[in-house]
Every structure is written in C-alpha cells, then in structure tokens.
Amino acid sequence: MHGSAERSAEHAHAEPAPAGHACAHDRSEGGCAACKVRLVSVCAALTSEELAGLEALSQHVHLDPRQALFQQDDRAGAVYNVTEGALRLSRLLPDGRRQVMGFALVGDFLGLALPERFTVTAEALAPTALCRFEKGAFAGLVTRTPHLLQRLYERAGHELTLAQDHMMLLGRRTAEEKVASFLLGLRARYGRIGHESITVELPMGRQDIADHLGLTIETVSRMLTRLDREKAILIVPGGVRLMDIPRLEGLAAN
C-alpha cells in the first residue's frame, strides 16, 4: 500500500533533481519579504536583513498529491515552511497500524525541533509548495539569530500544548466528540491563515481522519453521517459545512 510512487523528495534532492527541483530561478518571484505566509509563519520574527539571509538559503519545492516529502527515520537534511497545500504527518507501527500526528497547513513549519532524523512521515494531500532550508545553514542562522531561536522555541511550546490537547482527545473522548472537536479545530486553523468560513475543506481522506482520531474509517463515516442527520453539519464534496457550531462546541466540550 505504500508503493514506490510515494518516494521521498528528500531523497530526490540528493539525486539529479527528478521531482522537487530547487533551481536558483525558483526563488525569483518576490522572495521571502513578499511571501504570503511570512506573517503567520516563524519568519515573522526576522528583521529585513535576517530575512535576506534566510532567503539566500531558501529553495522552492513542489509536491504532487500522495508524494512524500520525507519519511519517518530519514536523516533530516532540511526544514520546511508550507506555502501552499497540505500534508499529512504520520507514524507507522511495525505491524502497519498508523497514527496521524497531525496535518500541516499553509504557514506551518516542518522540522521544528531540528531533529537528527524525522520522527514522522510527511506526505502531500494536495498539490503542495514548500520553502526548503538546508538544515546546517538554517541551524547556523538560528544560532546567529536569538530572535529566531526564541520564536522557534515559542512555536515548539505551542506545538506541545496542541499535542496535549490531542492526547486528551485520544485518551478520554468519545467518537462523536473526537469528530466534532476535529472539525472545529480545523476550522479555527483555517481561520488563523485567513480562510474564515463556515465551510471546512477536508483535503485528507476519511482514513486519515480515522488514523488521526484513533478510530476506524467506518466510525468516522458514521459519526459524520450522524452529525449530518442531526443538522449539526452538512457533508459537501471535499469538505463539511458547519451548520450548528454551538452544538458542535457542546460536543467538543472543552
């Protein structure tokens, strides 16, 4: 099921640029200062000189749907900033059971902890564009730029509280609560990146949602159907419209 079609772009980079090409002219269209994710991303911590330093390191990467950016346990050679699209971050147990640790949306940073090896597999859910920073160079910039380190640290702290929220969800909530909570959380995230709407796009499949919430695909489907039947949501192609947010918030209960 994890066929060779999902080869890692991280590997590809070492080879003569088959996918994920990172040629110099790729970063000629405006640069970091004009980057539309700058204000929502970790780059907001930087002065314009620092930004220039960052830009010198940046490369653009594009992924097709289902293409992997990197695999769990790959040596981490770079960090990334998502500028377009969405990715699934997952871990596999030896027997194939999967846990989706989260979804990276526009503005999200991958490789935050600067780990030796990636702790998750990152795969594109849609056509996705990223800013790539060579890890060594980025680490150098970080040590020279306490601002940036501070910002990364704050971000890591934030990730940690999100992880705690999700542990609460996985350990102590019912299936219906999990699904309601997931939809509200996703809506809030879209809101923060400027796409405030009652309609929540779901670029991930039902299986991805199930593996994220610690459920099966059937249970996710049933809960969505139930919420739809009860007029709390409306299932639409490619997403869900939240019809009764107070009710959903009651279910999410936090």
Next chain:
Amino acid sequence: MHGSAERSAEHAHAEPAPAGHACAHDRSEGGCAACKVRLVSVCAALTSEELAGLEALSQHVHLDPRQALFQQDDRAGAVYNVTEGALRLSRLLPDGRRQVMGFALVGDFLGLALPERFTVTAEALAPTALCRFEKGAFAGLVTRTPHLLQRLYERAGHELTLAQDHMMLLGRRTAEEKVASFLLGLRARYGRIGHESITVELPMGRQDIADHLGLTIETVSRMLTRLDREKAILIVPGGVRLMDIPRLEGLAAN
C-alpha cells in the same frame, strides 16, 4: 474529589509562606554546582558563571504527597526543576474526565515552554523537592544565555517526540500493549536518572496509570494481573518487577 487539601503551592508562595517555604537559607546546602540532578537536567548547558547566576534565582520548594505545585490555568509565575520525588501532570475536562499527560521524575523540568498559564496541574505523588526559578528572572537569564535557550529548545523538541510516542500509544494500541509499554518506558526513564533496575517503582496509583493510558482502573489492574500470571512481571508492593523483558518488548512492539 479534588478537595481543598490540594491547594497550590504556587498560590501559597504569594502568601506568607505556609507550605513551600523559600527562605534564603534553604539554598545554602551546596548550591547548583553540587546539585545531583545538574547533569541530567537543563542546567548542564551552563558554564560555572551562568550557574552562579542561576543559583541566585533559585529557591527550594518542598511538597508533601498529594499537594499541588500549580493548577491548570494558574498564571505561571515560575519554572521548576525536580530534585527529589515525583509529580503527576494532568488535565481535567469540564465533566471531570481526566488525562494524565505524564509524570515528572527527578531531573525533569516543569514550565519548559514558559507559558503564560500552566497547561496542566502538577501534584506530588511522594515527598518532593524542587528548585524554583522566578519566571521573569529566568526568562531574563534565558535571553542573556543562548546556550541555555538552545538547551531548552532541544528539550522541548524531545518532549514533542515523547508526546508523539504517547499519541501513538493512546490512539492505536491495545490495553495490554499500553501497560507493557508504560512499564518499559518508566524503567528506561529510571535508568537515565541512575536507577537502573529490573524492579520499577510505581509512585503513582492505578487510577493515575489508567488516566495516563486512556483506560479504566479495572482494566489496568486486570492487565497487570494477566502479565503477572503469565510471568512477564511480578507485582510487588509499591511497584513491579519486570521478569520477562523480551516478552514485554514484544507486546510494546515499536
């Protein structure tokens, strides 16, 4: 069930020192340089001058079993380093369901993310001693000491991968796997702080384990009994002796 006996030492600090006293003479017995948790803690990043700076900020706090150090949503006025004992870090849902996010052992750092408010409640499981650092002063030291910030950042990254491990456990493992994994994980942690042994102390109760693993107290008890019956472990007063570690590792499966 969460009676007034569990009042927060964080509150107590503002009042005229009822519990958790932090008088100057409390830090006269050796200081940070002689601190036995120094090498396993975040302080290992510091030079001896920096250590002196840290020491000037430090206060000793002692907690009795069941006493709270701080509560979820308390304004975070300090960070802590555990020097003795153990604490339970938990979160409560409005309806009383509880998730234990983890247990802090000797050498562990509380308030790592320097949050505005604590995201968990911390309660002592045994007589516990901590080093307390006023948050403002600590934050000041951090900005003046890139070493330390770097170290905190690494630590936060490590916490993040631990959180991911635990999400995998909560979302995708069976009760037996959860318990086996928990025991092995605890043993590994004790090992890292110098208490390598086949016998794992369990300073927390069954309910705490259950709330950590997303199970009920009865299921935890049954799984321990089953592992005992199968000679994988031996239940002893106050803990568990791991009799067949390969078998436990097979169950934990990762």
Next chain:
DNA sequence: CGGAAAGTTGAGGGAGGTCAACATCGGTGG
C-alpha cells in the same frame, strides 16, 4: 485493631471495531 483508601475480581453491557455489501466519485479510454 479498625476504618478508609486502594486494588482486585467477576458479571454483564455497550461503544466502537470487524467484516461484508453496496454506493459514489473521478479518471480513462472506447
């Protein structure tokens, strides 16, 4: 020694998993 708290064990039930059939959707080629 006595009472409360903590832990264990058993019986029964239910939320969610499993298995299987069916529906829907999107792409591809005739």
Next chain:
DNA sequence: CCACCGATGTTGACCTCCCTCAACTTTCCG
C-alpha cells in the same frame, strides 16, 4: 459522451474489547 474501473466512502450485521457496576480483598494509617 458515456461505459468502465478502481478508489473512496457509506451502511448494515455482528462481535469483541474494554467499560460499568458491584462485591470483595488488601493495604495503609491512626
């Protein structure tokens, strides 16, 4: 343009793992 096909999602029937409820035992302290 539509028939076909595989992938994805939905629905139903049944089952099982874990939860619930309850009784009992053990441990911990005063």
